[in-house]
Amino acid sequence: MKFSRQTTLWSQATVTGVGVHSGLPVSLTLGPAPVDAGFIFVRTGLDGPDREVQANAKSVIATAFATVIGDSEGPLVSTAEHVLAALRGMGVDNATIEVDGPEVPIMDGSASAFVAAIDQAGIVEQAARRRFIQVLKPIQVAIGDSFGELRPNSSGFRAEIEINFANPAIGRQNYIIDLNPQSFRRDIARARTFGCMNDVAQLWSAGFALGASFENSVVFDETRLLNSEGLRYSDECVRHKALDAVGDLALAGLPLLATFRSVRGGHKLNHAVLSALIADRSAWKIVEAEPVATARRPRVAAEIASGMLGGMIAPAFGPDVS
Structure with a gap:
């Protein structure tokens, strides 16, 4: 692994956009x-005191069109998956996520603005060893014609994603990623949320979906792509599903040593597989990273995001299952 010790952010960084459903400004x-x-999500801008919720599988209270985090008092923040994907994908273990509205801002429909914010804040190693959840045996979940599983993989985290839409403009797509900061940044961070025009209407x-637009979503009609700028990847839709899976599975609380396979899945299936894993205590154990041979000083990410971070990131606004 790139770091044998836990990491956090060196400083703070802020992004500002709109909520995908409310269309209202949020930072x-x-x-x-x-x-x-x-x-840790910190919800500000409330009439009463700020509320804090640790992002884990037990804090998920809805998965219909996005992953919603909350507690016994109700929903705290919606559309958590993209910022969680950026943190996990870039190798951050510990972070606060302060939001002044009920939704994470939509940005450009991908995780790229959050990656830029992480670059701006910098990543620093901490004193404790990094811990992982190592999957010990296969865990499988089927929901209708959707299927998901976690399998042992001692070398890291791999996602194997398949989608199959009746819409011929999307169709069947497959994608595999072995997750590390380089592959996350290069291969899935820029993949945008997508949907069909009839779902949006x-x-x-x-x-x-009052904040959804062509600036933050890839939109198809019955036969073709409607965005004039085209796709960022030829298989952008399935890559975005991989991005969502990384974010949803970040709710394990620790990085997973596992292979995740999803067929016609989405937020609901991702959460169901993770919940099934956690419920079976014989299926996993917590392990620590091996110490490096020589001590290293705390390392701050060298790349700093340039320019404005404002813009707009969205959950899939169509049906969760492909």
Whole structure:
């Protein structure tokens, strides 16, 4: 692994955009957190005191069109998956995620703005060894014609994603990624959320997806892509599903040593597989990274994001299952 010790952010970085459903302005600030803290959402802008929720599988209260984090008082923040994917994908273990609205900002429909924010804040190693959840035996879940599983993989995390849409403009796509900061940044961080125009119209009429637009979503009609700029990857849709899976599985609380396979899946299936793993205590164990041979000084990420971080990131606004 790139780091044998846990990591956090060196400083804070803020992005500002709109909520995909409300269409209202929202700001998100990433910041440092102590050893073993994991990812902590802090909801500000409330009438009462700020609320904090640790991002884990038990804090998920909805998965219909996005991953929603909450507690006994109700929902805290929606569309958590993309910022969680950026943190996990870039190798951050502990961070605070402060949001002043009910949704993570939509940005450009991908995780790229959050990667830029992580670059701006910098990554620093901490004193404690990095810990992992090592999957020991296969865990499988089927929901209708969707299927997901976690299998042992002692070398790291791999995602094997298959989608199969009736819409011929999307169709069947497969993608495999062995996750590390380089592959995350290069191969899936820029993949945008996607959907079909008839789904968007239905959500608009119901008062949802008010912040969705061609600036933050890849949109298809019955036969073709409607975005004039085209796709960022020829298989951008399945890559975005891989991005979502990385974010949803970040709710394990620790990096997974496992291979995740998903067929016609989405947020609901991702959460169901993770929940099934956690419920079976014989299926996993916590392990620590091996110490490096020579001590290293804390390392701050060298790349700094340039220019404005504002813009717009969205959950899939169509049906969760492909």
